[in-house]
Amino acid sequence: MSGITTRRAFTVDEFLKLDQIHFFGPEERLELIDGEIRAMSPINPRHAAIVGDLVTFFHGQLGKDWLVRGQTPIRLQNDSLPQADVCILKAKADRYSKAHPTAKETALVIEVADTSIYTDLGRKKEMYATAGIPEYWVFDLGENILECFRNPQDGVYQNHSRLQAKDCAKSTALGTEVPLAEFLSPA
Numbered sequence: 001m002s003g004i005t006t007r008r009a010f011t012v013d014e015f016l017k018l019d020q021i022h023f024f025g026p027e028e029r030l031e032l033i034d035g036e037i038r039a040m041s042p043i044n045p046r047h048a049a050i051v052g053d054l055v056t057f058f059h060g061q062l063g064k065d066w067l068v069r070g071q072t073p074i075r076l077q078n079d080s081l082p083q084a085d086v087c088i089l090k091a092k093a094d095r096y097s098k099a100h101p102t103a104k105e106t107a108l109v110i111e112v113a114d115t116s117i118y119t120d121l122g123r124k125k126e127m128y129a130t131a132g133i134p135e136y137w138v139f140d141l142g143e144n145i146l147e148c149f150r151n152p153q154d155g156v157y158q159n160h161s162r163l164q165a166k167d168c169a170k171s172t173a174l175g176t177e178v179p180l181a182e183f184l185s186p187a
Helices: 012-020 045-061 117-121 123-131
Strands: 030-033 036-039 066-073 083-090 106-113 135-140 145-153 156-163 168-171 176-179
Touching: 030 123, 045 066, 045 083, 045 106, 045 176, 106 117, 117 123, 117 135, 123 135, 123 145, 123 156
Parallel strands: 106 135
Antiparallel strands: 030 036, 066 083, 083 106, 135 145, 145 156, 168 176
């Protein structure tokens, strides 16, 4: 008998169907990346607080043209449905109740990373750039910095900046500024 191991890739629709039939446990935090169902890291208190604070901040800053979501999936391709910590989406009358938002409907994705930093600055960054999401930010809690990526072309973000708590992040896609001292500990 052969020792060949095969893997089966899932589509977004199959992944969602498995969820609908309660195949996964209610406590499981999962996302679909490149057809592979992946467990997500637990959310620690600092991570949860920053995500909540970012959602509250953007709600107060942005008008009715935008919808701010925390812990939301984005449909990137037929085989990827990552769960982003914060998404700023174009407003829709149905508030995305009929389908998950796509990259074309997404202006900014924010990840808050402690244990997930390698994935967030690796495969997820590549996926978001390939999908054409205009801006991608990663709050690196280990380094206490914000990594900002902009201007995706041919699957690569062309602009990258590293900001500290004393800095202000500027979103060109949204036309707003974010004082990072509200979200990062002072150095």
